[in-house]
Amino acid sequence: MSSTLKDIAEKTGVSVSTVSRVLHDNSKKYKISEETQEKVKQAAKDMGYRINTLARGLRLQKTFEIGLIVPDIANPFFSAVIKSLAGELRKGGYNFIVYDTDEDISLERSAIKSLLEKRVDGLIIASVGQEFSHIQKVRDANIPLVMIDRCFDSLDIDSVSVDNVKGSLFAVNHLIKEGHTRIAFIQGLPGTYANETRLQGYKQALHDAGIAVDEHLIVGDDFRSLNGYLETKHLLKLSAPPTAIFTAGDLIALGSLEACRENGVRIPHDLSLVTFDDPIFTSYLSPALTAIEQPITKMTEMAAAMLYRRMRNPNDERRKVLLEPKLNVRNSVARLSTLTNITHITKLEK
Amino acid sequence: MSSTLKDIAEKTGVSVSTVSRVLHDNSKKYKISEETQEKVKQAAKDMGYRINTLARGLRLQKTFEIGLIVPDIANPFFSAVIKSLAGELRKGGYNFIVYDTDEDISLERSAIKSLLEKRVDGLIIASVGQEFSHIQKVRDANIPLVMIDRCFDSLDIDSVSVDNVKGSLFAVNHLIKEGHTRIAFIQGLPGTYANETRLQGYKQALHDAGIAVDEHLIVGDDFRSLNGYLETKHLLKLSAPPTAIFTAGDLIALGSLEACRENGVRIPHDLSLVTFDDPIFTSYLSPALTAIEQPITKMTEMAAAMLYRRMRNPNDERRKVLLEPKLNVRNSVARLSTLTNITHITKLEK
DNA sequence: CTAGGTTGTGCAAACGATTGCATGATAAAT
DNA sequence: ATTTATCATGCAATCGTTTGCACAACCTAG
Numbered sequence: 001m002s003s004t005l006k007d008i009a010e011k012t013g014v015s016v017s018t019v020s021r022v023l024h025d026n027s028k029k030y031k032i033s034e035e036t037q038e039k040v041k042q043a044a045k046d047m048g049y050r051i052n053t054l055a056r057g058l059r060l061q062k063t064f065e066i067g068l069i070v071p072d073i074a075n076p077f078f079s080a081v082i083k084s085l086a087g088e089l090r091k092g093g094y095n096f097i098v099y100d101t102d103e104d105i106s107l108e109r110s111a112i113k114s115l116l117e118k119r120v121d122g123l124i125i126a127s128v129g130q131e132f133s134h135i136q137k138v139r140d141a142n143i144p145l146v147m148i149d150r151c152f153d154s155l156d157i158d159s160v161s162v163d164n165v166k167g168s169l170f171a172v173n174h175l176i177k178e179g180h181t182r183i184a185f186i187q188g189l190p191g192t193y194a195n196e197t198r199l200q201g202y203k204q205a206l207h208d209a210g211i212a213v214d215e216h217l218i219v220g221d222d223f224r225s226l227n228g229y230l231e232t233k234h235l236l237k238l239s240a241p242p243t244a245i246f247t248a249g250d251l252i253a254l255g256s257l258e259a260c261r262e263n264g265v266r267i268p269h270d271l272s273l274v275t276f277d278d279p280i281f282t283s284y285l286s287p288a289l290t291a292i293e294q295p296i297t298k299m300t301e302m303a304a305a306m307l308y309r310r311m312r313n314p315n316d317e318r319r320k321v322l323l324e325p326k327l328n329v330r331n332s333v334a335r336l337s338t339l340t341n342i343t344h345i346t347k348l349e350k
Numbered sequence: 351m352s353s354t355l356k357d358i359a360e361k362t363g364v365s366v367s368t369v370s371r372v373l374h375d376n377s378k379k380y381k382i383s384e385e386t387q388e389k390v391k392q393a394a395k396d397m398g399y400r401i402n403t404l405a406r407g408l409r410l411q412k413t414f415e416i417g418l419i420v421p422d423i424a425n426p427f428f429s430a431v432i433k434s435l436a437g438e439l440r441k442g443g444y445n446f447i448v449y450d451t452d453e454d455i456s457l458e459r460s461a462i463k464s465l466l467e468k469r470v471d472g473l474i475i476a477s478v479g480q481e482f483s484h485i486q487k488v489r490d491a492n493i494p495l496v497m498i499d500r501c502f503d504s505l506d507i508d509s510v511s512v513d514n515v516k517g518s519l520f521a522v523n524h525l526i527k528e529g530h531t532r533i534a535f536i537q538g539l540p541g542t543y544a545n546e547t548r549l550q551g552y553k554q555a556l557h558d559a560g561i562a563v564d565e566h567l568i569v570g571d572d573f574r575s576l577n578g579y580l581e582t583k584h585l586l587k588l589s590a591p592p593t594a595i596f597t598a599g600d601l602i603a604l605g606s607l608e609a610c611r612e613n614g615v616r617i618p619h620d621l622s623l624v625t626f627d628d629p630i631f632t633s634y635l636s637p638a639l640t641a642i643e644q645p646i647t648k649m650t651e652m653a654a655a656m657l658y659r660r661m662r663n664p665n666d667e668r669r670k671v672l673l674e675p676k677l678n679v680r681n682s683v684a685r686l687s688t689l690t691n692i693t694h695i696t697k698l699e700k
Numbered sequence: 701c702t703a704g705g706t707t708g709t710g711c712a713a714a715c716g717a718t719t720g721c722a723t724g725a726t727a728a729a730t
Numbered sequence: 731a732t733t734t735a736t737c738a739t740g741c742a743a744t745c746g747t748t749t750g751c752a753c754a755a756c757c758t759a760g
Contacts, residue, residue, distance in 0.1 A: 002466075002491070004746055015710045020748060030749095031707055048491075053467045054413070055746035058404040058715045073436070074630075079429040086423070086450050095464060097447050100436050114445060116352075117403045141352070141398075225630065257634045280575065284607045286636025354716055365740045370718060380719095381737055405716035408745045 003047040012036075012043050019044075024051070057119060066096040066307065067115030069108060069125045071150075073100040075223070075251060076279035077294070078126065081148065084300040085124065092308060094121070101128055103189060103223065109134045116143065122307045126150050129192025144310040148303045149294075150193045151320070158310055160302045160321040164194060164276075167292040167325035168201025168246070171274045174290070174327060175244045176209045179336030180272060183211075184242035186231045186256065188223035188249050195223075198248050198276055217242055220252065228255025236263055236271075243272060243336055250277035253289060268334035278328055288330035295323050353397040362386075362393045369394075374401070407469060416446040416657065417465030419458060419475045421500075423450040425573070426600060426629035427644070428476065431498065434650040435474065442658060444471070451478055453539060453573065459484045466493065472657050476500050479542030494660040498653045499644075500543045501670070508660055510652045510671040514544060514626075517642040517675035518551025518596070521624045524640070524677060525594045526559045529686035530622060533561075534592035536581045536606065538573035538599050545573075548598050548626055567592055570602065578605025586613055586621075593622060593686055600627035603639060618684035628678055638680035645673050 005023070009016045014036060021030045022040040043049075057063040066089055070078040082098055089096050097120065099111035105128045112134055115123060122144035127135060132152045138145050139157055151159035175183050185202045188195040199218070206213050216238065219231040228247055232255065235241055247253040253275035257267070265271050267287055275282070278293035302321055309316065355373070359366045364386060371380045372390040393399075407413040416439055420428040432448055439446050447470065449461035455478045462484055465473060472494035477485060482502045488495050489507055501509035525533050535552045538545040549568070556563050566588065569581040578597055582605065585591055597603040603625035607617070615621050617637055625632070628643035652671055659666065 005748095006746075016747085017711080017749075018709060020746095021709095024748085030709085033708065036708080050463075051467050052408070052469060052746050054404045054408040054469055055715085056748080058402070058408060058717095058745095059747045059749090061715070063404070072433075073423075074426070074429045074433045076424075076426065076429075079424045079426075083422075083424045083450060095447075097445075100433060113400075117401050119402060119404055251630075254631060254634050280601075281604060281631045281635070284604050284636065285631070285634050286638075288636075355718095356716075366717080367719075367741080368739060370716095371739090374718085380739080383738065386738080402716050405745085406718080408715095408747095409717050409719090411745070 002050045002052075003044075004049075004052070007047060008040060008043050008049060011047065012039050014040065023049070061119075063119050063121055064094050065118065065120045066094045067111075067118070067120040067123045068096050068098045069101060069111045069115070069123070069127070070098065071101050071103045071108075071126060071128050072223070073098065075249075076281070077149075077250060077277050077296075080279070080296050081126070081300060084297055085304065088300050088304040092304065096124075103128050105130055112138060116141075122146075122311055124148055124303055124307060127152075127193070129189065129194065131191075142314060144307055144314070146303050146307045146310065148299060152193060156318050158306045158318045158320070160299055160306060160323065161193070162294040162299070162325045163322040164197035164325075165201035165204065167276060167294075168198045169205045170325060170327040171246050171276065171290075171292050172202055172205035173209075174329070175246065175272060175274060175333060176205065176211070178272070178333055180244040181211050182214070182217065182240065182242040183244045183246060184217040184219065184235050186220040186228055186235075186245060186247045186252050187218065188220070188227075188252065190221055195248055202246060220248070223249045223251060225251040225255035225258070228252035228257075229259045230255070232256040232259035233263070236260075236265060244333070245271065245273050247273070247275040250275055250279050250282070250291075253277075253282075253291075257285065268332050272333040272336075274333060282328075283330060287332050289332045290330045291328050293326045293328050295326070298323055352400045352402075353394075354399075354402070357397060358390060358393045358399060361397065362389050364390065373399070411469075413469050413471055414444050415468065415470045416444050417461075417468070417470040417473045418446050418448045419451060419461045419465070419473070419477070420448065421451050421453045421458075421476060421478050422573070423448065426631070427499075427627050427646075430629070430646050431476070431650060434647055435654065438650050438654040442654065446474075453478050455480055462488060466491075472496075472661055474498055474653055474657060477502075477543070479539065479544065481541075492664060494657055494664070496653050496657045496660065498649060502543060506668050508656045508668050508670070510649055510656065510673065511543070512644040512649070512675045513672040514547035514675075515551035515554065517626060517644075518548045519555045520675060520677040521596050521626065521640075521642050522552055522555035523559075524679070525596065525622060525624060525683060526555065526561070528622070528683055530594040531561050532564070532567065532590065532592040533594045533596060534567040534569065534585050536570040536578055536585075536595060536597045536602050537568065538570070538577075538602065540571055545598055552596060570598070573599045573601060575601040575605035575608070578602035578607075579609045580605070582606040582609035583613070586610075586615060594683070595621065595623050597623070597625040600625055600629050600632070600641075603627075603632075603641075607635065618682050622683040622686075624683060632678075633680060637682050639682045640680045641678050643676045643678050645676070648673055 005016045005019045008019045019040050022032055022037050072078055101107040108128050124146050126149045129150050132155055147157055147159035149161050151161050203213050220227050267273050274290045276292045278291040282289040282291050355366045355369045358369045369390050372382055372387050451457040458478050474496050476499045479500050482505055497507055497509035499511050501511055553563050570577050617623050624640045626642045628641040632639040632641050
C-alpha cells in the first residue's frame, strides 16, 4: 500500500539517499537542486508516501515517544493529567503512549517493560507506589524518567507532586476550626506515597490541635468508590461515630456520599465531608464538596520541563518539586456546636 | 545499555538466529538443544536483554499495536471507553496508543497520520464527526478500522454505537409523560453523528406526541460544560422558558446545573433536566440526574471483536451495530401540572 | 594550466530482529 | 557400507531509514 523511499527513488530515477534528504532533511544542507526536489516531492505525494517510524526509530535510536503510566485512566484526576500532559508534550514535538495499571503493581511492571521495548525516549510515571525496585531499574538504566503525583521519598528521582501533607493539614484544620474533633479518615491504597503522606498530614493536624488520634477512625484500603461506600457504612455504625469524614481521593468521596444517602444521613447537617482531589464535578454534587485542589496544569508543565531537561542533561542533580494545594470551601462542612454533636450521635444510634 | 541478540550470540558462541529462536520462537519448532537454550536464556537474563519492538515490527510488518482516537480523554464517557478497551485489547495480545483530538478535526487528521506512520495494526476511532474524507482514506488503504460511538451513516465502515435516536426518544418521552411540553435541547457539536442523531430523536419524540418543534428551544454548539452553562442562562431568560431541558452530553448537563444554581432555579422543582450519558457521578449530583446510559462494556467488547475479525478477514462485508441505551430515572424530573407550570414561569420572569 | 573550491548526487553500512534454506553431524534402516 | 531421516545450528537476505564519505562535474583564482 504505502510506498517507501526506494519506490520513490526508482520512480524518479534518483537514489534513496536523495529522496530521504528531500523529504526529511531540511534539504538545504545537502544542496539538492530545485528541480530534483520538485520531482521527488511530487512523486511522494502521488504515491502516498508515509514515513515508517519503526525504521526511522531503529536507525536514529530515538523515537520521539514518551511513555506515560497512570494507576487509573478513569479517575478524573488522572484523565485531567493525561489530557494536560498530552498538550504539553505535543508542544515539544513528542507523542506519548499511555498505560493504565489499574492500581496493580504487576501491571505497572509490565507497562514499564512494554514501554522500554518500544524504546520510548522518556517515561513519566504516576506509580501505584508501594514498591520501587522496578522503577529503580529504569533509573539505573539511565532512561529519562520523571515521577508525577506519586513518588518515593527514598528514591533519588526527578519528581513533581502536590504537597500532600499540607493538603491534609488544610482539610483537617478546616474541620477542626469548624468545631469538629471526631474526624475520620478514609484511606486509599496503604503503602502508596499519596496515601501515606495524606495520612501523615491528617495525623499531624490532629496532633497540632491536641486531639488524640483514634485508630478506629482511620479506615479503608483503596482509592475507588466502593471503598468509600463500605467504610462510610462502617463508620456510621460505630457506637461513637465521627462528625466529619476526610477522604483521601475523589472517588472515595463519591462512595461515601452514596452510603450517606442510603442511610438518610444528611451532609453537612448530620455529617461533614471533605475530600482530597477536586475534579470538575465536585461543585455540582449534593452538596457541593469542600475539597483540596491540586494544580494539575502546573504539575504537568513542570513534569514535561523536567523530563526535557533530563533528556538533555542526563547527569544533572535530580529534583523533587512539591506544589501547593488549595482548599476550596463549599457546602459539605457544618459548624459544630457541642449540642448538635450530641443530638447527631443519638440520632445515628437509632 | 540494553543488549541485542548479537551481543548474546557473541557471548554464548552461538549464532544470532539461534538466540532469536530460543528467546522468541516457541523454540521446539527448531529443536534447539536443552543445553543451548539454558545457556542463551541465562545470558539474556544476565545481560538484561530487552527485545527491540522497532526492529521486530519492521521485519514482521506487524506491530501488535492498535491506535485509538477519541475526541476528549477527560470526558468521563471516553475515559471509561478507553479503560474498558484497554483491557479488551490486552486480552488479545495487543497494546494500544491513544490520541486525544480535543474535538478538533485537524488534530484528528494528524492523529491518524501519526498512527499510520507508527504502523499500527488497526485503528479504533471515535471521530469528531463532521467530515470523513480522511477516514475514507484509511479505509481505502485497507487498514483495519472500526468506528466507535461516533460514526457516519453514509460510510461503509464497521462501527458500533448506541442507538442515539432511541436514547433521545426514551429521554424526551419520559419528560412528555411527566407532563412537559416545552422541552429544550442543548446540543453538542453540530454536524457530528452523536449530535445529529440525538437531535433527530428529540424532534421525533416531540413530533410523535404532537408537540410542535420550537427552534428557539434548540440551542448550543459544543459538548463541553461551558456550552451548557451559557445556553441554560440563555434559556432561562426567554420570555417563555422551557419547563425541561434535555442535554446532549454529561458535561453539558454539569454546566446547566451550575447555571441553574447561580440563578436560584431549583431542579426538579423549577426545571426538569435529563441528559445523555451516564457517568459514575450522575447519581451523586444535586439532584441525582435522570440520564441515558450507554452500554460501554458491550460497546468495547464488540469494537474489539469487530476489529479482530477485520484483521483476519479484510474483505468480509462491513457491519454497523446499534446498541440499546437505557433510561435511568432519578430525581431531576418533576411531574408537571398546568398550574405549577404557570407559577414556574412567572417566577422565572422576575 | 593546475590547485582548490563548490554543487549535486550516490554508495554502502548500520540499526536489531526474523526466517527460508542450507549444512554438517549423528542415528537408523536397508 | 550406503542411503535416508532426524537433529541442531548457521548463513544471509530483508524490513525502511539515515548519513559519513566519496566522487564527478564544473567553476575560479593564481
